[in-house]
Amino acid sequence: MSRAMTGAQIVLEALADQGVEHIFGYPGGAVLPIYDALFQQDRIKHILVRHEQGAVHAAEGYARSTGKVGVVLVTSGPGATNAVTGLTDALMDSIPVVCITGQVPTHLIGNDAFQECDTVGITRPCTKHNYLVKDVNQLSTVLHEAFYVARSGVPGRVVVDIPKDIQFAEGNYAGLSNSQHKSYRPAVKGDEAAVAAAVELMANAKRPIFYTGGGIINSGPLATERLRELVRLTGYPITSTLMGLGAYPASDKQWLGMLGMHGTYEANNAMHDCDVMICIGARFDDRITGRLDAFAPGSKKIHVDIDRSSINKNVHVDIPIVGDCAHVLDQMLAAWKAKNLKVDKPALKTWWDQIDTWRARKCLHYRKRDDVIMPQYAIERLYALTRDKDVYITTEVGQHQMWAAQFFHFDEPNRWMTSGGLGTMGYGIPAAVGVQMAHPDSLVIDIAGEASVQMTMQEMSTAVQYDLPIKIFILNNEYMGMVRQWQELLHGGRYSHSYSEALPDFVKLAEAYQAVGIRAEKPSELDDAIKEMLDTPKPVIFDCRVDKHANCFPMIPSGEAHNNMLMGDDLTGEDLEKAITEEGKVMV
Amino acid sequence: MAQPGSAYSLETKVQKPETHTMSVLVDNEPGVLARVIGLFSGRGYNIESLTVSETEHEAHLSRITIVTTGTPMVIEQIKNQLDRLVPIHSVTDLTVLGHPIERELAMVKVAGKGEKRVEALRLAEAFRAQVIDASTEHFVFEITGRQSKIEQFIVLMQPLGLVEVCRTGLAAIARGPEQM
Numbered sequence: 001m002s003r004a005m006t007g008a009q010i011v012l013e014a015l016a017d018q019g020v021e022h023i024f025g026y027p028g029g030a031v032l033p034i035y036d037a038l039f040q041q042d043r044i045k046h047i048l049v050r051h052e053q054g055a056v057h058a059a060e061g062y063a064r065s066t067g068k069v070g071v072v073l074v075t076s077g078p079g080a081t082n083a084v085t086g087l088t089d090a091l092m093d094s095i096p097v098v099c100i101t102g103q104v105p106t107h108l109i110g111n112d113a114f115q116e117c118d119t120v121g122i123t124r125p126c127t128k129h130n131y132l133v134k135d136v137n138q139l140s141t142v143l144h145e146a147f148y149v150a151r152s153g154v155p156g157r158v159v160v161d162i163p164k165d166i167q168f169a170e171g172n173y174a175g176l177s178n179s180q181h182k183s184y185r186p187a188v189k190g191d192e193a194a195v196a197a198a199v200e201l202m203a204n205a206k207r208p209i210f211y212t213g214g215g216i217i218n219s220g221p222l223a224t225e226r227l228r229e230l231v232r233l234t235g236y237p238i239t240s241t242l243m244g245l246g247a248y249p250a251s252d253k254q255w256l257g258m259l260g261m262h263g264t265y266e267a268n269n270a271m272h273d274c275d276v277m278i279c280i281g282a283r284f285d286d287r288i289t290g291r292l293d294a295f296a297p298g299s300k301k302i303h304v305d306i307d308r309s310s311i312n313k314n315v316h317v318d319i320p321i322v323g324d325c326a327h328v329l330d331q332m333l334a335a336w337k338a339k340n341l342k343v344d345k346p347a348l349k350t351w352w353d354q355i356d357t358w359r360a361r362k363c364l365h366y367r368k369r370d371d372v373i374m375p376q377y378a379i380e381r382l383y384a385l386t387r388d389k390d391v392y393i394t395t396e397v398g399q400h401q402m403w404a405a406q407f408f409h410f411d412e413p414n415r416w417m418t419s420g421g422l423g424t425m426g427y428g429i430p431a432a433v434g435v436q437m438a439h440p441d442s443l444v445i446d447i448a449g450e451a452s453v454q455m456t457m458q459e460m461s462t463a464v465q466y467d468l469p470i471k472i473f474i475l476n477n478e479y480m481g482m483v484r485q486w487q488e489l490l491h492g493g494r495y496s497h498s499y500s501e502a503l504p505d506f507v508k509l510a511e512a513y514q515a516v517g518i519r520a521e522k523p524s525e526l527d528d529a530i531k532e533m534l535d536t537p538k539p540v541i542f543d544c545r546v547d548k549h550a551n552c553f554p555m556i557p558s559g560e561a562h563n564n565m566l567m568g569d570d571l572t573g574e575d576l577e578k579a580i581t582e583e584g585k586v587m588v
Numbered sequence: 589m590a591q592p593g594s595a596y597s598l599e600t601k602v603q604k605p606e607t608h609t610m611s612v613l614v615d616n617e618p619g620v621l622a623r624v625i626g627l628f629s630g631r632g633y634n635i636e637s638l639t640v641s642e643t644e645h646e647a648h649l650s651r652i653t654i655v656t657t658g659t660p661m662v663i664e665q666i667k668n669q670l671d672r673l674v675p676i677h678s679v680t681d682l683t684v685l686g687h688p689i690e691r692e693l694a695m696v697k698v699a700g701k702g703e704k705r706v707e708a709l710r711l712a713e714a715f716r717a718q719v720i721d722a723s724t725e726h727f728v729f730e731i732t733g734r735q736s737k738i739e740q741f742i743v744l745m746q747p748l749g750l751v752e753v754c755r756t757g758l759a760a761i762a763r764g765p766e767q768m
Binding site (some may be wrong): 120121124126128129149153154181182183184186307308309311312313534 | 623672
């Protein structure tokens, strides 16, 4: 079934066989043969971005919102190095991306040729695996293997570096095969004994909590379904990391909100006081745990993760289960039912009563104002006015991202695209491009800050070129807000280089891109402006002028435990000064 | 002083470091050693000794023997991190399996005349080191054995005109009839 064709044709044939419909890329000398082959076919649609970093973020948005593998095509040298930030972002958040890079011809590799770089060397630490293809007859096998590796186990990013002469050379295309990979076979099913022990521990819990993460989303719709079933069956409270939002519906009464540094008071206190923690598809990241030696003291921990190296990395757990979330949740449900386990109802009642007292603290409360738009209010209104819409949210990184996580609520998975692990400013616009490409009829909004958004602003041009009506909702406070917040808390209010003294006029900027610009400056005009944005069938940049000094609370100050949160509504300047200890300041 | 906690976590418990010998079976393909070494340097692990050679020619498999030091938590991480590299077939902690057989080969160049030269040769015989190159002014000895034996031999050669030493690093295999 193998057929002779050029390397460039093999690339497209393999992509088509893998079910790829869209690729994000940017041409250049070393990938011209592939671009030539792309020109002569119509199965795969190419989206021309404006910067290679944008190509990877777009592929991430595409992958995260569909569950498919995102595909990127870039040239050698600067094409590959520009992609590195995106690849690292995908590494940290476990997003499946295959990135094809052109390389100088084989005989020039190592000669410091024009636009040459050691792509495989540079991307080794930021990929799950990478390949330099030096034989055209290996090309199809390598490409199919790349997709297998990208979507198996912890989803990941794989780079395939293809020298230009290999793209021209004629070779055999071997189709999809079902043969197993010779060494890489991650576990999917959890150990039955561990699952049995886990459900016993869960059933005997007095103060249980589910702590879930992006692994549930990565595992797919089945994992979400099973998680909801298990959480409802037990009646236990559930919280999630930034990456896991949407796996459990935010409108449900068992939902405590996000946990971690800017998580809710109830979620963090419940984590601190729990006696059994059921961690599924999350990795005890340092933004979650806060002070490690005070993290959920006195709790027994169950940890389900497909990546064995995530287990016992930061926090010692009592029952580790290595496996895919969907499979393990299935096993847990089966074991729970087979053993006919019952929860301790009186204990659970007491626990929920306690949680309700924390909830009553209303930690997300902020002071509304008539003269200026509070950023929290802007997101609340955006959420309220889009509730009946089929909406996908991307974000940049900073205060606006945390407010979006706190005030925009998600009832379904794959609706929330954000850069969690790497914290990449500039993620939002290109990710929105990718999401809109995958969901042309949906509403895609990038909740942005005016600083982040300028890092990849040029992708507006991409959105306009492909008629992608993405909405860039900028909370404009003229500061790098999160940097300013830390400077206020830790550095005596010395706002070193966190204020942008010159900013573009975002409305005019939108017009320059042939998009639509809208501005709102007063709370009274916000709703109408948002409605105007939603009714505009074109890309929009929305310049929402917000309070310049708002801080993101609640917050676990650095060096503190979960049950020692800073709240927003009752702080004076003096409280803020004292909030973080001298030792804590060193660590941020 | 009390340990300050932090958003970036400090090491709260300092465990005692242990030395472990691991045997790693990998595809013999370009870059595989760079992946293994990059993992160690990128995550701040120590490599005390590393040897690698193709051991199964038909399957193109190489065996890497790594001696590393770290706390039990770090050792577990090293194993798990190695295990998730795509071209790695298996990772075996030989130290956990129980005293593995460990050998190293060294070539030791000693230059000298007269009584020192005679003494060097006499000691070499005692250590079962072989002379693999010689002139009237020097010997090159080949010595195989446990690391402690080689260390000892080198120390003895020091006052007798030691010029330079080349060592292979440790090769190790588990005891008993089973395959790793």
